Amino acid sequence: MTETTTSSGGPPSLPMQGVPQPRRDEVLHLPRVHISSHPVMRHKLTALRDKNTQPPEFYRLVKEIGALLAYEATASLALERCSIETPMGPMVGERLAGGIGVTPVLRAGLGLAEGFREVIPDVQVWHLGLRRDEQTLRAMEYYNRLPHKVDLQVCYAVDPMLATGGSAIDAINVLKRRGIPRLCYVGIIAAPYGLLKLSQTHPDIDIYIAALDESLNDVGYILPGLGDAGDRQFGTY
């Protein structure tokens, strides 16, 4: 993570310098925002944030945290009754009603999506490539493999880092155009600035995160955060 230079070779640009940011306590109780308080989550988060954690371990932790977040974020899914036979006789059981989608925002969302697949193996995976321009901090779409046929009860947009909120807002915009009845955002670490923006722009979605951090630095990285989630998963420093 370094200061960026302008395309004209001009002075370094600091896109968040001087931008007012809400305090953590100001966004702690936003409606439909769920912040995990599970001790196992906190334990894994500490290992994830540690700068000495190397990519193989980092990726494994992202997957494990993805599985824990999946468990929390799916707690209110709809069920339907179904008849089965146990070895002892007939009974009426329950199964998830309707399909479940997970949209990893590439690249960094891939590990989280794998965690979701460990909890619900038959999720549909809708890949969406968004890349943040580090000078403007605007998200740009570069890949989209979303099916046209929608048969989901819910779709989870998953991306570890909610910084300025631009990528998350755009991902939800893309999914809303598909007409999915219910959308959620799932992330690992949020900055107050991005969390407020996402919640204000899309007040109709649920937001699940593992931690709410303090602020963004001048170049839009989360503090204390964990650095670059994509680079740390895939070893591309």
Ligand code: PRP
């Ligand atoms: C990171 C991260 C989010 C985005 C968050 O991705 O995974 O997608 O930045 O920033 P924002 O809230 O300010 O939009 P990045 O664009 O670096 O791409 P990568 O996953 O390929 O590393």
Ligand code: URA
């Ligand atoms: N993207 C990251 O990977 N980390 C941050 O802190 C902000 C955006």
